[in-house]
Amino acid sequence: MRLFSVLTNEFEVCIKPLIERRLASCGFASVPVRQNGADGRSVTVGIESREELSGLAQALTQVMLLDLRHFIIADMVEELPFSLRDKERILIRVLDSSSDGAGCEKAAIKLEEYLRENRMLILEGYLHFRLRDEIESWSVLVDAAAEEQLVCDEFAELAESLGLLPARSFGAREVTVILNPDGSCTLSGQKEDSGEFRIDCAPGNDEGVLSLLRGLAPGKLSVYDFSFGRCGELRRGIERLFGEKPVPSEE
Secondary structure, eight states, X not given: OEEEEEEOSSOOSOHHHHHHHHHHHTTOTTSOEEEOSTTSOEEEEEEOSHHHHHHHHHHHHHIIIIITHHHHHHHHHHTXXXXXXXXXXHHHHHHHHTOSOTTHHHHHHHHHHHHHHOSEEEHHHHHHHHSHHHHHHHHHHHHHHHHHHHHHHHHHHHHHXXXXXXXXXXXXXXXXXXXXXXXXXXXXXXXTTSOEEEEEEOTTOHHHHHHHHHHHOOSEEXXXXXXXXXXXXXXXXXXXXXXXXXXXXXX
16 A cells, blocks of 8 residues: 655645545545544545546545635635625635636646655645646636626716715615516615615626625615526526525516
8 A cells, every 4th residue: 555645734724524525526435544633734645556546636636626725715815905895705706716627637637647756745835836827827817806896896886976876874775676688687776865766787797786786785675587597697696695585587
């Protein structure tokens, strides 16, 4: 049996359950993983065959690119000059867009070659030096999400300054959202300080619409979907944002 040491000095996480879960998902649940030390940052993995080595490479690649990416992306987002609430939105958006694991298969092949010659793997070292392209792609996603958040904030501020929205501290009593067949949507309702408003939003501005709804903070929200699926992403975003509120559908 060949023994491999896998450890991290940077990530504050117990890696044993991460590795075991990924090994199981790759069909190698029987591969033994022994934790070294109480902090859980170091393990020893025993490999008896070439197939198990391949499985270990797949599992470790998934740990790095799917599990530990949360920590790396969170650090990137933390450095942005945004409020805590906006950072949370950016982080969720980036994690959603980087979760497909498209680069895992190719990276696993390279890691298997590395493990044939090395019995120790320091996760952050391998990530930063051998998977640098993946980290750079996450950085691009963070920058894009930050720019998108700026657009959303500016859109909401502009609408507020034009009197289309009540001041954010007042909110709205009731908001009706109509998802139209052409992919556009219409927001209308009553302001807390009396008066009514109506906002027509062009297709393809889902984040802007969600930002407006957050700013409105409605006491009651009614959504009517006549888009025949064209506003599916927006509808799901509204459902996530406002929990279990019903969204009538005409699809």
